[in-house]
Amino acid sequence: MSIVGTRVVRQEDQSLITAGGTYVDDLREEALSGAAHAVFVRSPVAHARIESIDVSEAKAAPGVLGVFTAADLGLDPHAAGPVKEPWLADGVVRYVGEPVALVLTEERYQLADAAELVDIDYDPLGAVASIDAALADETLLYPETGSNVVQVNGAKEFDDGIFADCDVVVSTTIVNQRVAPAPLEVRGASCAWGDDGRLTVWLSTQNAQIARTQVAMSLGVGEEKVRVIAPDVGGGFGAKIGADPEATVLGWAAKEIGRPVRWVESRSENLTSMTHGRAQQNTVTVGGKRDGTVLAYRLDVIQDAGAYPRTLFLPTLTELMAVGVYRFPKVETRSRAVVTNTTPIAAYRGAGRPEATAALERAMDRFAAELGLDPAEVRRVNFIRPEEFPYQTPTGASYDTGEYAAALDKALETAGYAELRAEQKRRREAGDPIELGLGIATYVEITGGDSGGESGRVDIHPDGSVVAWTGSSPHGQGLGTSLAMLLSDQLGVPLDKITVRHGDTDEVPKAVGTFGSRSLQLGGSAIRQAADEVIAQARELAAELLEAAPDDLELDAERGVWQVRGAPSSSVLSWAQVAETAAQGKLTADVWFGGGKPTFPFGAHLAVVEVDTETGKVELRRIVAVDDAGPIVNPLTFRGQRHGGLGQGAAQALMEVVTYDEDGNPTTATLADYSFITAVELPDFELVDMATPTDRNLLGVKGIGEAATIGSTPAVHNAVVDALAERGVKHLDMPTTPIRVWAALEEARKGNAR
């Protein structure tokens, strides 16, 4: 009986629930004995010239083993888009939190005291603390480039003619606010040089192999000289892709002082120095006919890239996914990325796609409201039809499969949409100050969008055990269990005899790792391909042993035995017996799955909120989610990924925002200030299953890691605006905090609605 598709509790859990796992700061390896402790001295100002740095007093402090600045490193800066980012600030600081110096001490508790004594004299330059300030180009972060705009893509000029035939045109500027990924485990790394001249870096990362390449290149040594090990990783959400600059500095320092070094940042550092996500300002214009048919759509993206533009794919990915689930005849997109004196922006759960969906789904609601039509109806009129797949979008995406109308119907039916609308009407007629709001979002996203490959290796030993190595790098997703389930079905080996390993570059030298919801479709396909090869090897060996032609042999995947086809009474061979005869002492296949094409999961979410119009407080009452990512391997973890996505998506709509004052000082730099969502603000989630396969990988699966985040943010956002619609509010930006809701109501009362 197949276990794929059944609910299987995770193999990963045992050590996490009994011993708290082994995260990077938990390591007590022999190689790290006597390690120095490290702290980075970070800039307290957003933009300044460094006049002088005096480390003499710090160097003399108790326990100090070294204090280093840019002048000591002698490492070439790394590229950050069109500009360079130094490993430690070199002459100029460009955001609060930028590392300026490294302090190493014998004891952890000596760090803060010594760091205090590093005397840095800053001469402030004007701070560019917002997109508007960046576009003004009055203060430049990189004067040599002549502008704060560091990337332009898409339409050179917009053509208003595309809206010429429209009865109604609606335009809105939407802030997709900056948020903090905030994995519960902050960043950490430990570095040790061995007697063999190799550096080992234990790193909290989503991609050990990418990190290895980055660190080796940065230090100017060959890749074979660096080993990166990802131990248990306490969440990443895109912000732990590869290696951050700190890892390189620590590797350098470990060599410099001739001792291992260990580092773990504080949460306050994490909230200013780990990359942030989103940070776009999008102007959407939608035009069409009075029956709701959209004729033309325009998306103008401005990406705040932060001080060092590390990942400029975000705004162009937003453009790629601009039209979502709709067939729009005329489409224009453009994006610009600007630098500001703020923490660098990079991937955060969804990374470019949530921004596209948030803009589009708000625009569809605005369009529907303008026409006086139900937002569900307007969406139905414009959906790409099932028979139109594969569907080439005007922005260049090639959608594989989709059942968009069916997904919306399921969500609305499960929620009881008509009854909810009736309840909303009843409350309004009764003058209830607690308004009910319904928000719809229908979405499509792209997973495995990098079109890259992944590695997979499967060994079967003479004791019948199976060990698999994946190039993917799970850190909470439960992928290890999912891969073991796939192998169990394919090979007929019970789960308890299968071990899945990952995250050590000496064990898995070539890999990409985990981001963009790529792991099951690419990492899973690689494991499938490796197991296929092992089966082919076994067929030859079993044929010899049973004195039959290889083509006459079959693997009975129910029992995990090889037998001659059509001769069930003949002798059978176990995997152990076959593996015993293998020339290498085991069956083994190490493959690269390179045929991975992007897939396009989709879904529909309905959010129900109550808004207290007297206080502005929003309560998320329900969220009903249809998320279709093809066939489901483990419903347990599939649902878990959706839960997490819903939580983070709702958090952005309701509460979370990273803010700076006009001088570029962060005002949300602790978890006491940043509104990290808690159990109290979230409801139980209502999930509806739907599974439309894809033909773009060996498993027919799409990614689920980010999908629910993408749908839930605009669903909740739309629900809040919907609640206030009768009172004249047409739009308010996220997060929909009480003060913003209250202010929007006040403006509407005065007749100034946006």
Add this chain to the structure above:
Amino acid sequence: MKVSIEVNGRPVAEEVPDRTLLVHFLRDTAGLTGTNIGCDTTSCGACTVLLDGESVKSCTVLAAQADGHAVTTVEGLSSSEGSLHPVQQAFREQHGLQCGFCTPGMIMASVSLLADNPKPSRDEVRAGLEGNLCRCTGYHNIVSAVIDASGQEVDR
């Protein structure tokens, strides 16, 4: 100063700096790394342990304050034969953890919550765990795990 704490039933006595936090005493002196540190403002609850049976955030307690008292960490929950505590069992069964980093604190807070309120409603669990942050699960399955551990049926 010399601090003596009974950790998971085992006495641990060491000379430590006066300012040593309980969480560092547990991790570095007692060698129990299950208790994690997730913030520096007593906001996240990852470091939650039981001090004389009551849940505390061990990043905000000095080791000196726990001198002469008993502390239970996640490592001390399973029986000596290795069988899981009902709360640990329920977190696994209900998929109440993903990356696992908040889990030791979440489990200890749940043990404390159930000691105070053996049959909580889902809303009561949410309110009781407000001081423990999780980034992965959206809390749904954590609530289910506590309901399960309380012996009540999980219906969603």
